[in-house]
Amino acid sequence: MAVETIPMWIPQGIMHEGAEATVTAGSWLGKSAVLKTRRARGYRHPDLDRRLTRQRLTAEARILGRLQGLGFPVPSLMDVDQEAAWLLMSRIEGRPMYDSLRDGTSDVESLERLGSIIRSLHEAGVSHGDLTTHNVMVSEDGQLHLIDFGLARQSPELEHLGLDLQVLNECLTASHSVVGGAVDAVVRGYLEGDSAPSDVEPANQVIERFQKITGRVRYHG
Numbered sequence: 001m002a003v004e005t006i007p008m009w010i011p012q013g014i015m016h017e018g019a020e021a022t023v024t025a026g027s028w029l030g031k032s033a034v035l036k037t038r039r040a041r042g043y044r045h046p047d048l049d050r051r052l053t054r055q056r057l058t059a060e061a062r063i064l065g066r067l068q069g070l071g072f073p074v075p076s077l078m079d080v081d082q083e084a085a086w087l088l089m090s091r092i093e094g095r096p097m098y099d100s101l102r103d104g105t106s107d108v109e110s111l112e113r114l115g116s117i118i119r120s121l122h123e124a125g126v127s128h129g130d131l132t133t134h135n136v137m138v139s140e141d142g143q144l145h146l147i148d149f150g151l152a153r154q155s156p157e158l159e160h161l162g163l164d165l166q167v168l169n170e171c172l173t174a175s176h177s178v179v180g181g182a183v184d185a186v187v188r189g190y191l192e193g194d195s196a197p198s199d200v201e202p203a204n205q206v207i208e209r210f211q212k213i214t215g216r217v218r219y220h221g
């Protein structure tokens, strides 16, 4: 169904216009919502392009729905149209952690909590795939939510779990170097978030892999 005719959707304004996705704020059935539309990127073959765009959107919707069912702090999925490449989800009232870390509203304590949330995500059998501070929303009461599951995977390998931490590490180094001990706080939270034995590799093994990746990046390019 074309975006213009989504029943009960009242758009209010564009929140984000990225390379692949446009996010519009609005309301759906009277609830505060956002509409995420994906556009084909244009440089691939059009058919392949459309298929990849649809696949990413479907993956995102499926993982959102699953995490929501587990009571995980993510937006709730309201509606999705694979053909037209859009999904509707609840709006997280708040700001990206990117902003709150930069103005000091969030701090190492928030990063420690983020570490624990990442561990629970991994224990739920999901890797995020793009864990930057733009994809963590901080609500007004300080609660953290993860968004943007377009590159997430179910049943990830150890490498994908380590890479989640590495992507965050790079982001913290590049954009939040004023926050002292940021990566250590994430690692601390991640290790503390380790719960009863699960099918997923233990937290210390993921940290070990992360450190290997960091070493690889630092010393071997």
Ligand SMILES: Nc1ncnc2c1ncn2[C@@H]1O[C@H](COP(=O)(O)OP(=O)(O)OP(=O)(O)O)[C@@H](O)[C@H]1O
Pocket (backbone or CB within 6 Å): 015, 016, 017, 018, 019, 020, 021, 022, 023, 034, 036, 075, 089, 090, 091, 092, 093, 096, 134, 135, 137, 147, 148, 149, 150
């Ligand atoms: N459910 C939501 N509630 C509130 N804000 C949101 C929500 N979803 C997305 N946003 C806002 O829109 C921005 C972009 O959304 P998202 O991260 O899902 O897209 P993206 O895949 O990164 O897009 P692109 O790759 O094209 O930049 C987010 O950083 C956030 O500020």
Ligand SMILES: [Mg+2]
Pocket (backbone or CB within 6 Å): 134, 135, 148
């Ligand atoms: Mg994003």
